[in-house]
Amino acid sequence: MITGMWRGVAVGAGAILLVGCATARMDDQSAEEARLLDISREWSRAAGAGNVDAVMRYWADDAVVMMAGLPTFTGKDAIRRYVTESFDMPGFAISWEPLEAHVSASGDMAYIVERSRVTLPDAQGQPVVHQFRAVSIWRRDAGQDWRNVVDISNAPPGPAEAH
Amino acid sequence: MITGMWRGVAVGAGAILLVGCATARMDDQSAEEARLLDISREWSRAAGAGNVDAVMRYWADDAVVMMAGLPTFTGKDAIRRYVTESFDMPGFAISWEPLEAHVSASGDMAYIVERSRVTLPDAQGQPVVHQFRAVSIWRRDAGQDWRNVVDISNAPPGPAEAH
Numbered sequence: 503m504i505t506g507m508w509r510g511v512a513v514g515a516g517a518i519l520l521v522g523c524a525t526a527r528m529d530d531q532s533a534e535e536a537r538l539l540d541i542s543r544e545w546s547r548a549a550g551a552g553n554v555d556a557v558m559r560y561w562a563d564d565a566v567v568m569m570a571g572l573p574t575f576t577g578k579d580a581i582r583r584y585v586t587e588s589f590d591m592p593g594f595a596i597s598w599e600p601l602e603a604h605v606s607a608s609g610d611m612a613y614i615v616e617r618s619r620v621t622l623p624d625a626q627g628q629p630v631v632h633q634f635r636a637v638s639i640w641r642r643d644a645g646q647d648w649r650n651v652v653d654i655s656n657a658p659p660g661p662a663e664a665h
Numbered sequence: 666m667i668t669g670m671w672r673g674v675a676v677g678a679g680a681i682l683l684v685g686c687a688t689a690r691m692d693d694q695s696a697e698e699a700r701l702l703d704i705s706r707e708w709s710r711a712a713g714a715g716n717v718d719a720v721m722r723y724w725a726d727d728a729v730v731m732m733a734g735l736p737t738f739t740g741k742d743a744i745r746r747y748v749t750e751s752f753d754m755p756g757f758a759i760s761w762e763p764l765e766a767h768v769s770a771s772g773d774m775a776y777i778v779e780r781s782r783v784t785l786p787d788a789q790g791q792p793v794v795h796q797f798r799a800v801s802i803w804r805r806d807a808g809q810d811w812r813n814v815v816d817i818s819n820a821p822p823g824p825a826e827a828h
Contacts, residue, residue, distance in 0.1 A: 566778070568798045570733070570819045604804075608771030613802050615729070615815065635731045637800060637817045639776050652778065654800045656733045656819035 534605040534612065538640065541648055542600035542614050549596050552589045558582055562641055562649035570634055570656045593623035598636060612640040612648065618655060632662045697768040697775065701803065704811055705763040705777050712759050715752045721745055725804055725812035733797055733819045756786035761799060775803040775811065781818060795825045 541560070548556040558578060561567075567575040567584065575581045588594050598618035605612040616636040624630045636655035640648045704723070711719040721741060724730075730738040730747065738744045751757050761781035768775040779799040787793045799818035803811045 568800075568819060568821075571822060573822055574798065604774070606769035606771050606774035608769050608773075610771075611767070611769035611774050611776075613774075613776070613815065635737065635817065637731075637802070637815055639800070639802070652776065652800055654798065654817055654819065656731060656817060658731075659734060659736055 530609055531605045531607060534609055535603040538603040538605065538612055538614060538648060539600045542598070542603070542616065542638070546596075546598045549598075554582065554586050554589060557585055560650050562651045565649070565651050565653070568652075568654040591622070593621065593627070593629055595619075595621040595629075610642050612642075614638045614640070630662045632657060633660075634658075693772055694768045694770060697772055698766040701766040701768065701775055701777060701811060702763045705761070705766070705779065705801070709759075709761045712761075717745065717749050717752060720748055723813050725814045728812070728814050728816070731815075731817040754785070756784065756790070756792055758782075758784040758792075773805050775805075777801045777803070793825045795820060796823075797821075 545557065545560045548560075558581070561578055561581055563578055564576075565578065565581060567581050569575075569584075572584070575584045588596070596618065598616045600614045600616050603612060603614045614637070616638065618634045618636045620632045620634065621629050622632065634655040634657055636653070638650050638654075639652040641651045642648045708720065708723045711723075721744070724741055724744055726741055727739075728741065728744060730744050732738075732747075735747070738747045751759070759781065761779045764778045764780060766775060766777045777800070779801065781797045781799045783795045783797065784792050785795065797818040797820055799816070801813050801817075802815040804814045805811050
């Protein structure tokens with residue numbers, strides 16, 4: 503009788519924990535995906551404003567950036583130099599729009615598919631807009647918010663647009 | 666007394682479940698990362714053998730492939746056409762090597778950073794090897810093995826190598 507009751511309590515407690523866990527995770531995943539889209543848009547606005555410090559906050563210390571046509575930048579020091587040099591270029595502008603975000607059930611890994619636009623002056627100094635497909639991978643360590651760990655982009659086929 | 670005992674059992678059961686869970690996940694993550702590296706190498710060998718059916722098994726139905734210089738291929742039908750046309754090109758070859766794999770704590774999302782090599786004939790028919798940086802994102806649905814959901818690559822700066 504006592505044994506039966508104990509078993510009932512143990513199974514009951516386990517079931518409540520597991521169901522509670524699974525429900526919380528489903529809600530968390532949708533909420534985190536929406537939040538990540540907001541984070542991506544907020545990051546794009548910081549990049550549009552040309553604020554190096556604000557832009558750097560979104561990367562993890564060990565992040566790797568592989569932009570189309572540029573060398574691989576590994577770690578925040580290398581990434582900061584790349585961001586600073588880009589923002590210092592006359593006529594440079596960058597912005598992006600996230601298309602979709604996916605978060606793991608455990609809420610520690612995510613990725614976003616994006617479309618980005620980089621404006622650069624051509625040889626005559628006229629602004630040319632280059633379109634890119636981009637994927638960013640995000641990590642959330644315990645006690646921290648989402649940080650970008652991998653950023654990779656390439657140009658779809660077709661010419662850049664003069665503007 | 667009975668209430669106190671119940672509470673003890675419930676807390677004990679919960680603690681055992683949580684600790685059991687966390688330990689299993691840490692082991693799973695390392696094991697799954699090693700297994701994903703193997704899956705990536707196995708996939709590269711299937712691509713090297715030019716076996717379309719074998720290669721297609723690694724993609725999820727809703728996968729998106731964004732290879733440098735090529736249009737976006739969405740879904741297995743579009744990806745199969747791209748793979749078939751590539752394998753049919755005289756002198757075409759592709760292979761890759763995974764550099765690192767990362768798996769989420771929940772084991773449902775992962776990514777691999779890779780280096781890939783595509784051999785294509787130049788205008789004179791001589792093979793030219795193009796190097797690419799690549800990132801693949803993987804999903805594991807309940808009851809299934811890992812499937813690639815996003816594949817994106819770009820060329821680092823520098824010329825392709827004639828061979």
